[in-house]
Amino acid sequence: MDAVARPPLPRWHLPMPRSGWAALGGFCLVAFLVVPALHLLAPAGSALHLSDYAVTLGGKVMCYAIVALALDLVWGYGGILSLGHGLFFALGGYAFGMYLMRAIGREGVYQSDLPDFMVFLDWKSLPWYWRGTEHAPWALALVVLAPALVALVFGWFAFRSRIRGVYFSIITQALTLAAMLLFFRNETGFGGNNGFTDFKRILGHSITSPATRVALFALTAAALAGSLLLCRWLVSSRYGRVLTAIRDAEPRVRSLGYEPARYKLFAWTSSAALCGVAGALYVPQVGIINPSEMSPAASIEIAVWVAVGGRGTLVGPVLGAALVNLAKSWFTVAFPAFWNVFLGLLFIAVTLFLPGGLVGLWRRLTRRAEAKA
Amino acid sequence: MIEPRPPAPLPPGFAPGASVHAVRPGALDVSHRVILYLEDLTVAFDGFRALNRLTLYVEAGELRCLIGPNGAGKTTLMDVITGKTRPDSGTAFFGQSLDLTRMDEAAIAEAGIGRKFQKPTVFERHSVFDNLELAMKADRRVRGSFLARLDGEARGRIDETLRTIRLGHLARRPAGTLSHGQKQWLEIGMLLVQEPKLLLLDEPVAGMTDEERERTAELIVSLAGARSVLVVEHDMDFVARLGGKVTVLHEGAVLAEGPLEQVQRDPRVIEVYLGR
Numbered sequence: 225m226d227a228v229a230r231p232p233l234p235r236w237h238l239p240m241p242r243s244g245w246a247a248l249g250g251f252c253l254v255a256f257l258v259v260p261a262l263h264l265l266a267p268a269g270s271a272l273h274l275s276d277y278a279v280t281l282g283g284k285v286m287c288y289a290i291v292a293l294a295l296d297l298v299w300g301y302g303g304i305l306s307l308g309h310g311l312f313f314a315l316g317g318y319a320f321g322m323y324l325m326r327a328i329g330r331e332g333v334y335q336s337d338l339p340d341f342m343v344f345l346d347w348k349s350l351p352w353y354w355r356g357t358e359h360a361p362w363a364l365a366l367v368v369l370a371p372a373l374v375a376l377v378f379g380w381f382a383f384r385s386r387i388r389g390v391y392f393s394i395i396t397q398a399l400t401l402a403a404m405l406l407f408f409r410n411e412t413g414f415g416g417n418n419g420f421t422d423f424k425r426i427l428g429h430s431i432t433s434p435a436t437r438v439a440l441f442a443l444t445a446a447a448l449a450g451s452l453l454l455c456r457w458l459v460s461s462r463y464g465r466v467l468t469a470i471r472d473a474e475p476r477v478r479s480l481g482y483e484p485a486r487y488k489l490f491a492w493t494s495s496a497a498l499c500g501v502a503g504a505l506y507v508p509q510v511g512i513i514n515p516s517e518m519s520p521a522a523s524i525e526i527a528v529w530v531a532v533g534g535r536g537t538l539v540g541p542v543l544g545a546a547l548v549n550l551a552k553s554w555f556t557v558a559f560p561a562f563w564n565v566f567l568g569l570l571f572i573a574v575t576l577f578l579p580g581g582l583v584g585l586w587r588r589l590t591r592r593a594e595a596k597a
Numbered sequence: 598m599i600e601p602r603p604p605a606p607l608p609p610g611f612a613p614g615a616s617v618h619a620v621r622p623g624a625l626d627v628s629h630r631v632i633l634y635l636e637d638l639t640v641a642f643d644g645f646r647a648l649n650r651l652t653l654y655v656e657a658g659e660l661r662c663l664i665g666p667n668g669a670g671k672t673t674l675m676d677v678i679t680g681k682t683r684p685d686s687g688t689a690f691f692g693q694s695l696d697l698t699r700m701d702e703a704a705i706a707e708a709g710i711g712r713k714f715q716k717p718t719v720f721e722r723h724s725v726f727d728n729l730e731l732a733m734k735a736d737r738r739v740r741g742s743f744l745a746r747l748d749g750e751a752r753g754r755i756d757e758t759l760r761t762i763r764l765g766h767l768a769r770r771p772a773g774t775l776s777h778g779q780k781q782w783l784e785i786g787m788l789l790v791q792e793p794k795l796l797l798l799d800e801p802v803a804g805m806t807d808e809e810r811e812r813t814a815e816l817i818v819s820l821a822g823a824r825s826v827l828v829v830e831h832d833m834d835f836v837a838r839l840g841g842k843v844t845v846l847h848e849g850a851v852l853a854e855g856p857l858e859q860v861q862r863d864p865r866v867i868e869v870y871l872g873r
Contacts, residue, residue, distance in 0.1 A: 463742035469720045476718045482737045
């Protein structure tokens with residue numbers, strides 16, 4: 225009986241096919257060796273040189289991929305569709321952005337210790353919540369804590385009240401919209417609709433130097449690979465099996481004595497924290513964070529990446545985020561007016577014809593090929 | 598630190614008339630051979646008496662069938678036993694010491710009463726094995742779930758259950774691919790791994806093929822003994838196949854009780870139920 229034959233596994237066993245490990249190894253090779261070499265060593269004029277734009281775009285896309293991964297954890301595995309994940313991403317970005325603003329020092333336009341926008345508003349001192357943000361470790365702690373805390377409080381109430389499905393999605397959408405309106409206000413103390421920009425330094429290094437750019441790129445790649453492994457481990461543990469059981473038949477899970485709300489809350493909060501990390505990596509590479517990241521449309525776009533890649537597959541959303549964003553950077557140059565139309569059509573097409581996304585399509589094709597062979 | 602005194606050992610077996618035994622609070626005590634005491638139970642919904650001074654005893658290890666026309670109170674009775682419905686009056690004890698009317702649903706399930714509903718709900722995308730694993734008695738908290746691994750004993754119990762419900766060869770298959778009957782067996786298996794002392798089965802063969810019925814009957818008969826089984830069923834042939842004592846409910850009270858042949862001859866039973 226095959227059930228009896230299942231061998232005992234070590235506690236940290238991570239079930240992943242060999243092809244998965246190979247792809248991960250290839251990714252690391254490119255991210256840690258090939259890209260740095262082509263950017264730093266290849267001379268600027270040569271055909272092999274990787275431009276600033278390309279490296280930054282790559283880093284940006286990987287940040288989005290982490291967000292897609294985080295959404296897949298709650299949507300694909302927990303059945304919780306969030307249309308407000310942009311909020312957590314932006315909170316992480318703002319948290320680290322506070323450090324970057326403080327790191328400008330007196331090199332701003334007004335040569336003040338205060339960030340320029342506060343001088344402009346005629347503020348005399350930093351608001352209390354900016355305290356300690358000149359220290360990178362505290363800012364980094366905030367990167368995780370701020371989104372996680374918001375998610376924890378919101379999730380606690382929502383899951384306790386057994387808010388599910390489309391109602392939950394709509395509330396997350398409202399949440400991110402409310403946060404955006406709040407951050408638009410100058411009085412909130414986060415730079416209003418301009419947000420944070422004009423960063424100069426990060427941990428003592430110039431933020432525009434090629435070495436910094438490559439370091440941030442590699443760090444983002446490491447964060448993406450780490451998040452992928454972490455999520456993979458999580459969903460293949462008993463925790464993951466309970467979470468997917470909740471997605472498929474929540475009342476039944478409850479009748480077995482589990483508390484679904486707690487399982488969901490853990491996934492939800494971890495997912496938010498992961499988004500925060502992605503946001504913190506995004507801001508120094510892109511050089512700006514403003515409330516538009518919290519717009520409802522931005523969060524819906526995240527759900528589209530996940531759907532295109534294939535939810536509940538982890539690797540799918542990573543690919544989905546990469547493909548849709550690469551398409552976007554080309555599209556917004558070639559046909560700037562039609563990007564939103566294209567995105568909408570893409571979503572409809574995927575929902576109607578590719579419910580499993582690209583990974584689902586790939587699996588269907590390989591299965592068919594195997595059946596023929 | 599003072600060493601806590603170990604509880605006095607319980608007498609072996611359910612020996613009738615065992616006069617010396619320790620009552621452990623919160624533990625099932627069947628030293629008087631009876632596992633379920635229902636006395637004078639009354640449940641009224643808007644004046645309608647779903648249960649009307651019902652009295653019923655089930656012995657440890659017994660297989661009991663509960664029959665009766667629609668509205669006789671079978672489902673309400675199950676609801677009272679599992680804590681879903683509170684009786685307006687009367688007592689319900691699980692063994693000597695556990696007052697079911699004072700326990701909530703989770704505590705009752707924990708104490709050892711497992712209920713299978715008519716409509717099977719298994720986790721369709723999980724394998725048969727994983728379904729049993731999820732149902733197994735274990736730490737239910739999030740904290741313990743990340744590094745949880747099945748030890749040899751737990752694995753052994755799952756394998757044993759797979760053999761009992763005869764789904765060993767399908768252990769790796771997603772439960773959604775099982776037939777209706779197989780899903781019902783899996784659901785029974787999910788109850789068994791929780792090690793219930795009393796199993797409540799609500800119409801276990803509804804919608805099954807003849808062959809599946811036969812295998813279900815074998816399964817249920819094999820389950821009794823190590824635990825008590827209370828079956829609610831409409832199908833007389835199936836009840837006959839199970840053997841065991843039959844209790845006929847009518848208008849919320851026990852109308853007759855005994856072996857099926859005796860009950861079937863009872864004129865009152867013929868009048869309200871079988872004769873129609």
